[in-house]
Amino acid sequence: xxxxxxxxxxxxxxxxxxxxxxxxxxxxxxxxxxxxxxxxxxxxxxxxxxxxxxxxxxxxxxxxxxxxxxxxxxxxxxxxxxxxxxxxxxxxxxxxxxxxxxxxxxxxxxxxxxxxxxxxx
Numbered sequence: 547x548x549x550x551x552x553x554x555x556x557x558x559x560x561x562x563x564x565x566x567x568x569x570x571x572x573x574x575x576x577x578x579x580x581x582x583x584x585x586x587x588x589x590x591x592x593x594x595x596x597x598x599x600x601x602x603x604x605x606x607x608x609x610x611x612x613x614x615x616x617x618x619x620x621x622x623x624x625x626x627x628x629x630x631x632x633x634x635x636x637x638x639x640x641x642x643x644x645x646x647x648x649x650x651x652x653x654x655x656x657x658x659x660x661x662x663x664x665x666x667x
Contacts, residue, residue, distance in 0.1 A: 554592035557606060557651055561587055561618075569635070572623065576633045587618075587644065589651050591629070609654045610647065616640050 563569055563585055573580035595602070619639035626632055637644055 555590075555595055555602075556592050557589040557602075559587040559589060559647075560584060572633075572635070576623075588632075588634070589644075589648055591632075605654050606651055609650050613643065613647065616643050618644070 566585055569585040570580065573585060597605075617640060618637050620635035621638050622636040623633050624636050626634065
């Protein structure tokens with residue numbers, strides 16, 4: 547599938563995945579840009595923002611300070627409702643931490659931005 551996120555921003559966690567080769571194979575199956583971006587955890591959908599990279603990094607880093615490294619386990623692949631160009635590995639272990647991070651990051655940095663697929667609590 548082809549992506550065009552020109553002039554958009556995302557928040558991604560670049561993690562140390564012990565099975566990165568398997569994840570890359572899954573990426574290659576679904577994405578034409580698989581060779582351009584390492585496997586990651588997408589915390590936001592692409593968005594527009596005038597905030598500087600430095601200010602965004604500072605806000606997100608401060609918000610994430612309380613989180614220690616954590617393990618995730620995934621099982622399955624899904625497509626978010628209304629987003630046919632995306633595929634997510636389904637997190638089954640520590641999904642609550644990912645959801646908390648998503649909510650926290652939207653709260654501290656994107657108070658005027660809510661994607662239709664943002665997690666709601």
